[in-house]
Amino acid sequence: xxxxxxxxxxxxxxxxxxxxxxxxxxxxxxxxxxxxxxxxxxxxxxxxxxxxxxxxxxxxxxxxxxxxxxxxxxxxxxxxxxxxxxxxxxxxxxxxxxxxxxxxxxxxxxxxxx
Amino acid sequence: xxxxxxxxxxxxxxxxxxxxxxxxxxxxxxxxxxxxxxxxxxxxxxxxxxxxxxxxxxxxxxxxxxxxxxxxxxxxxxxxxxxxxxxxxxxxxxxxxxxxxxxxxxxxxxxxxxxxx
Numbered sequence: 001x002x003x004x005x006x007x008x009x010x011x012x013x014x015x016x017x018x019x020x021x022x023x024x025x026x027x028x029x030x031x032x033x034x035x036x037x038x039x040x041x042x043x044x045x046x047x048x049x050x051x052x053x054x055x056x057x058x059x060x061x062x063x064x065x066x067x068x069x070x071x072x073x074x075x076x077x078x079x080x081x082x083x084x085x086x087x088x089x090x091x092x093x094x095x096x097x098x099x100x101x102x103x104x105x106x107x108x109x110x111x112x113x114x
Numbered sequence: 115x116x117x118x119x120x121x122x123x124x125x126x127x128x129x130x131x132x133x134x135x136x137x138x139x140x141x142x143x144x145x146x147x148x149x150x151x152x153x154x155x156x157x158x159x160x161x162x163x164x165x166x167x168x169x170x171x172x173x174x175x176x177x178x179x180x181x182x183x184x185x186x187x188x189x190x191x192x193x194x195x196x197x198x199x200x201x202x203x204x205x206x207x208x209x210x211x212x213x214x215x216x217x218x219x220x221x222x223x224x225x226x227x228x229x230x231x
Contacts, residue, residue, distance in 0.1 A: 004156075033217055043203060044117075045157070045222035052217065091156050095218060100170060101147075102220065104156025 002027045004092050004105035011110050013082045020067070021077040021108045023092030029053075032096035034075040036066065039089040039107070048090075051075060082112045116140065118223035120206050126229045132194035135226045139187070139208030146183060147220060148191050149205040157205050163189065193228075201230045 003026045013019040025034065036048040051059045051066045059066040067076040079086055089109050093102040119138040127133050139146050144165050149157035160179065162170040165186035174181065178197070183189040193200055207220040 037222075043205075043225040043227070045205065045207070045220075047219050047221070050217055050219070093156070101159040101162065102157075102218075104158070106154065107156055 002103045004094055004103055006092055006105035006108050008108045011108055013112055015112055015114050016081050018080045019082055021090050023075045025073050025094050027096050029096035029098050032094055035093040036077045037091045084112050087112045118206055118208055118221055120223035120226055124227050127196055128231050129198055130195040133196050135191045135204050137189045137206030140221055143208035143210050145209040146189050147207040151203040151205055196230045198230050201228055203227050
């Protein structure tokens with residue numbers, strides 16, 4: 001079975017600091033994709049970043065980077081220089097050839113304070 | 115470019131009543147998804163369409179839930195009759211890439227928050 005685990009129900013960070021949101025995963029597929037989504041209070045899920053299991057480089061998108069450690073089955077999201085607008089729920093998700101759908105974790109609520 | 119549109123945004127009904135949700139995906143997106151998100155959880159897939167064909171409905175409770183995607187564009191998700199446990203946010207998403215690719219960026223709508231009393 002495929003599973004995403006996010007162990008941090010909530011995280012606090014001050015504006016302009018960096019924060020790491022943890023994500024571990026479990027799958028028997030050899031190839032898979034890992035995603036991070038942001039869900040603000042308005043409700044829509046916003047795609048942030050993608051990492052393929054065979055990608056040698058860690059993915060980066062602006063202030064977002066994905067710390068991918070394949071042997072440890074972890075795909076942590078790093079947000080640099082946090083902004084007040086980063087306050088939201090963050091979900092890690094996975095997709096593999098044997099399961100043609102996104103499997104989500106339970107999410108981490110991030111609160112950025114001035 | 116317009117995003118995924120969903121309506122209504124909020125719906126409150128009494129148990130045993132029917133309810134329907136509507137989704138208009140991004141133009142040109144052939145793949146459409148319906149997810150249910152319970153409070154404090156991540157979204158879970160209910161059904162996936164490739165054009166007008168439902169290719170994965172294994173998680174759809176077929177005794178009370180139904181869905182359709184006429185002409186491979188708009189989609190409707192229906193619950194009849196609703197139960198207390200159906201209270202959740204129902205998210206629609208669409209994707210320009212075939213579902214068989216690993217990199218499958220899905221664009222989500224704002225969701226419909228359903229409350230069943």
